[in-house]
Amino acid sequence: MQKLKHIISTTQLLNRKLQEHLFVSAAQMERDDAQRTLSRPLSGRILATIFYEPSTRTRLSFEAAMQKLGGGVLTAENARDSSSAAKGESIADAIRVISGYADVIALRHYEEGAAKAAAKISPVPLINAGDGIGEHPTQALADIYTIEKELGGRDGLRVALVGDLLYGRTIHSLLPLLCLYPGVQIDLVSPAQLRLPAKYIQHLERQGVHFRESDKLGASIKSADVIYITRVQKERFASPQEYEAIKDVYVIDSKIADKLKKHAIIMHALPRVNEIAPEVDSNSRAAYFRQAKNALYIRMALLNYLLA
Amino acid sequence: MSLAKKLRVEGRIANYDREFEGAIEIDTATGLIEYVGPIEGRSDLPTDGCIIFPGFGDLHIHAREDVSGSQCYKEDFVTNSNAAIHGGVVHVADMPNNPVAPIDDEKYAAKELLTQKSAVHVTLYAGIGPQTQPLKRHVPYKAFMGPSVGDLFFRSQEQLETAIANYRGRNVSFHCEDPEILEANKNAPTHEQRRPASAEITATEFALYLIEKYELIGKLCHYSTGDGLKKISAAKARGLRVTCEATPHHLFFDDSMLTEQNRLWLQMNPPLRGPKDRIALIAALKNGLVDYIATDHAPHTIEEKLKGISGVPLLDTYGSFATWLMTEHNFTARDIARVCAYNPGLFVREFLPAGLGKGFGLIEPGYAGSLTILDLNTPYAVTRESVRTKCAWSPFEGYTFPGSVRYTVLNGNVHQAS
Ligand SMILES: [Zn+2]
Numbered sequence: 001m002q003k004l005k006h007i008i009s010t011t012q013l014l015n016r017k018l019q020e021h022l023f024v025s026a027a028q029m030e031r032d033d034a035q036r037t038l039s040r041p042l043s044g045r046i047l048a049t050i051f052y053e054p055s056t057r058t059r060l061s062f063e064a065a066m067q068k069l070g071g072g073v074l075t076a077e078n079a080r081d082s083s084s085a086a087k088g089e090s091i092a093d094a095i096r097v098i099s100g101y102a103d104v105i106a107l108r109h110y111e112e113g114a115a116k117a118a119a120k121i122s123p124v125p126l127i128n129a130g131d132g133i134g135e136h137p138t139q140a141l142a143d144i145y146t147i148e149k150e151l152g153g154r155d156g157l158r159v160a161l162v163g164d165l166l167y168g169r170t171i172h173s174l175l176p177l178l179c180l181y182p183g184v185q186i187d188l189v190s191p192a193q194l195r196l197p198a199k200y201i202q203h204l205e206r207q208g209v210h211f212r213e214s215d216k217l218g219a220s221i222k223s224a225d226v227i228y229i230t231r232v233q234k235e236r237f238a239s240p241q242e243y244e245a246i247k248d249v250y251v252i253d254s255k256i257a258d259k260l261k262k263h264a265i266i267m268h269a270l271p272r273v274n275e276i277a278p279e280v281d282s283n284s285r286a287a288y289f290r291q292a293k294n295a296l297y298i299r300m301a302l303l304n305y306l307l308a
Numbered sequence: 309m310s311l312a313k314k315l316r317v318e319g320r321i322a323n324y325d326r327e328f329e330g331a332i333e334i335d336t337a338t339g340l341i342e343y344v345g346p347i348e349g350r351s352d353l354p355t356d357g358c359i360i361f362p363g364f365g366d367l368h369i370h371a372r373e374d375v376s377g378s379q380c381y382k383e384d385f386v387t388n389s390n391a392a393i394h395g396g397v398v399h400v401a402d403m404p405n406n407p408v409a410p411i412d413d414e415k416y417a418a419k420e421l422l423t424q425k426s427a428v429h430v431t432l433y434a435g436i437g438p439q440t441q442p443l444k445r446h447v448p449y450k451a452f453m454g455p456s457v458g459d460l461f462f463r464s465q466e467q468l469e470t471a472i473a474n475y476r477g478r479n480v481s482f483h484c485e486d487p488e489i490l491e492a493n494k495n496a497p498t499h500e501q502r503r504p505a506s507a508e509i510t511a512t513e514f515a516l517y518l519i520e521k522y523e524l525i526g527k528l529c530h531y532s533t534g535d536g537l538k539k540i541s542a543a544k545a546r547g548l549r550v551t552c553e554a555t556p557h558h559l560f561f562d563d564s565m566l567t568e569q570n571r572l573w574l575q576m577n578p579p580l581r582g583p584k585d586r587i588a589l590i591a592a593l594k595n596g597l598v599d600y601i602a603t604d605h606a607p608h609t610i611e612e613k614l615k616g617i618s619g620v621p622l623l624d625t626y627g628s629f630a631t632w633l634m635t636e637h638n639f640t641a642r643d644i645a646r647v648c649a650y651n652p653g654l655f656v657r658e659f660l661p662a663g664l665g666k667g668f669g670l671i672e673p674g675y676a677g678s679l680t681i682l683d684l685n686t687p688y689a690v691t692r693e694s695v696r697t698k699c700a701w702s703p704f705e706g707y708t709f710p711g712s713v714r715y716t717v718l719n720g721n722v723h724q725a726s
Pocket residue numbers: 368370403604606
C-alpha cells in the first residue's frame with residue numbers, strides 16, 4: 001500500500017496491515033518510553049499545532065508525542081482569535097506560511113471539512129486533529145488500539161456507544177474501524193435528539209453490521225464488552241436549557257460499572273464532565289486513562305510514520 | 309484447491325467471557341484456529357462430558373535444563389513437555405535459576421536453542437542478579453529476592469533496588485521473600501517458621517514500590533499470604549501494572565494438613581501457610597485479584613526430597629487441578645479459562661515468535677490451534693506411575709481429582725492425555 005501523506009479521515013486507516021504496523025510501532029514506543037530508551041528519530045523536525053478551537057489535551061498529546069521523538073513544536077492554541085485569522089487571513093494562507101516553518105501540521109478546526117481543504121494545499125503532511133462534527137482520526141485509531149490491547153481484537157465484539165452520538169466526532173471516526181471486526185454488534189444508546197446521523201446509520205446497514213438503537217443504557221450493561229461514553233458538549237446546544245435537560249441522562253457510577261462483565265472496559269475520550277463518576281476510576285474496567293496514554297503512543301507512531 | 313488438513317472439534321467451548329456449544333477448525337499446516345462456528349455433528353474427537361478450553365499456560369516452571377545439563381537428572385525440556393501435555397498445558401514459561409543462568413543475550417539464546425525439543429512452546433525468563441544488565445531482546449525477567457535454589461538472589465533490599473534501577477520499564481516477575489527476615493528466622497524449628505508470612509508481606513511492599521518507581525510491568529510469583537493480597541489489591545486500584553500468580557499447592561494444602569509423613573514432600577518456598585491464607589487465596593483467584601494459576605513446577609528427585617530440598621512437581625496435575633476448583637470451589641468454566649488460559653496468554657503474547665498467530669488464550673480465529681479438553685466425568689487418581697515428569701513423583705499421589713485431561717491439542721496435533 002502506498003504511504004499516506006496526510007491523515008485526514010479514518011477511511012484512510014482501514015487497511016489492517018497499516019494498522020498493525022502502527023500498533024506494533026506504538027507498542028514499541030511505549031516500551032522504549034517506559035525504559036527511557038526512546039531514540040530521537042525526528043530530531044530537528046518541527047510540528048506546528050494549529051488549533052482554531054481549544055482542545056488543550058489533544059494539543060498537549062500531539063506536542064508531547066513530537067517532543068518525545070526528539071522534534072520541536074510550534075503552537076497556536078487560539079488560532080481563531082489570536083492569530084491573523086482574527087484579521088481575516090484565510091486558513092489557506094495560514095497553511096502556506098506555516099508549512100514553510102514546520103515539517104508537519106496538526107490542525108484542529110471548528111468546521112467539518114477544514115482539514116481536507118487544508119491538506120489539498122499543504123506541502124507538508126497534515127494531520128486532522130478534529131474538524132467540527134466531522135472526524136478525529138488519530139483519536140479513533142487510539143481507541144481501536146486500546147480495544148485491541150485490552151480485549152485482544154475479538155470477533156463478535158459487543159460495543160455500546162453511549163451519549164451524544166449526533167455531534168460526537170470521536171464516535172463518527174471510530175465507527176468505520178469498528179465495522180472491520182467480524183461479527184461486531186453495536187448498541188447505539190442516546191437521547192432521541194442526539195441520535196447517530198443518518199449517513200452513519202446507512203454506513204452500518206451497508207456494511208451489514210448488527211446494531212440496535214435505544215435511549216436506555218439498561219439492556220447494554222450486561223452484554224457489552226466495551227462501553228464508550230461521550231461527553232454531552234454544552235457548546236453544541238442552542239440554549240443552556242436544552243443542555244441542562246439532557247446532560248445527566250447517561251451517567252456511569254460504581255453501581256453500573258460493577259454490573260458490567262468482568263473484562264468489559266469503559267472508554268471515554270476525556271475530558272469528562274459528569275458522565276463517569278470519579279468513584280469508577282479505581283474500577284479495573286475503567287480504561288479511559290490508559291486510553292489517553294495510548295493516544296500519545298499512537299500519535300508518536302503516526303508522526304514517525306509520516307516523517308521518518 | 310487446498311489440500312491442507314483440518315482438525316475439527318465440536319462441543320462445549322469455554323472462553324474467559326463466554327461459554328457456548330460450537331465447532332473449532334484448526335488448520336494443521338499453520339497450526340492456527342481457522343474457524344469457530346456452530347455445531348454440525350461432525351467432530352474429529354469425542355468430547356462428551358468435556359469442556360473445550362483454550363490451551364492452558366503455566367507461567368512458572370523450572371524445567372531444569374541448561375547448556376551444562378547438570379540438572380537434567382531431575383527434568384529436561386522433553387520430559388517437562390511430556391508432563392505439560394499430560395497436564396493439559398500447551399505453553400510454559402521457564403525460570404532462569406539454572407547453573408548456567410540466562411542473564412545476557414548470548415546465554416539466553418543458547419538456552420532457547422535447547423527448548424526446540426519441547427513440544428509445548430517455552431517462553432524463557434532472563435535472570436536478574438546483582439551484576440546483570442537488561443538484554444537487547446525484549447524478554448520477561450525474574451528477580452529472586454531472597455536465597456532459594458540457585459545463585460540469582462539478593463542479600464538486601466538496597467542491593468535489589470540497585471540492580472532493578474537498570475531494568476526500568478521491563479517486565480519483571482518477583483519471588484517475594486525478604487532476605488533479611490529469612491536470615492533472622494533461620495534457626496526456627498520448622499521450614500514454615502523459618503520462612504514466615506512477614507517475609508512475603510515485607511517483600512511485597514518492596515516489590516510494589518519498585519514496580520511503581522521504575523515503571524515496571526510487575527508480576528508477583530507463587531503468592532501465598534492473605535494479608536499481602538490486600539496490598540496487591542490497593543496497588544492494582546492505583547493503576548500499577550502488576551499481576552499475581554498462585555500455585556496449586558498453596559490453593560490445595562495448608563499447614564494444618566502437614567504431618568510427619570508428608571512434611572518433607574510438601575516443603576517448598578514460599579512454604580504452606582495457614583487455612584485462612586488458603587481460603588483468601590482461593591477467593592482472590594475467583595474474583596480476579598490473583599491472575600494466574602502457575603505451578604512453580606520444581607522437580608527434585610525422591611532422594612533429594614528426603615534430604616529436605618524445597619520444591620514440588622506439578623505440571624502433570626495442572627488440568628485435573630482445574631477440575632478440583634470447579635467441583636470443590638464452584639469455579640465456572642469461564643473462571644478457569646481466565647486464570648489458566650486467557651491471562652497467561654496475555655502475559656506471553658508480546659514475547660512469542662512469529663508463527664503462533666495472535667498467540668494463546670482464546671478460542672478465536674487467528675489464535676494458536678492449541679486446546680485443553682477437560683473431562684469432568686472421569687476422575688484422575690494420581691499415582692507415581694502415571695506422572696511423566698522425570699523426577700517421577702507427585703505431591704498429589706493417593707489423591708483422586710474429580711476430573712481429568714482427555715486431550716491436549718498442540719497446534720492442531722492431538723495428544724491423548726492418558
Ligand atoms: Zn519458582
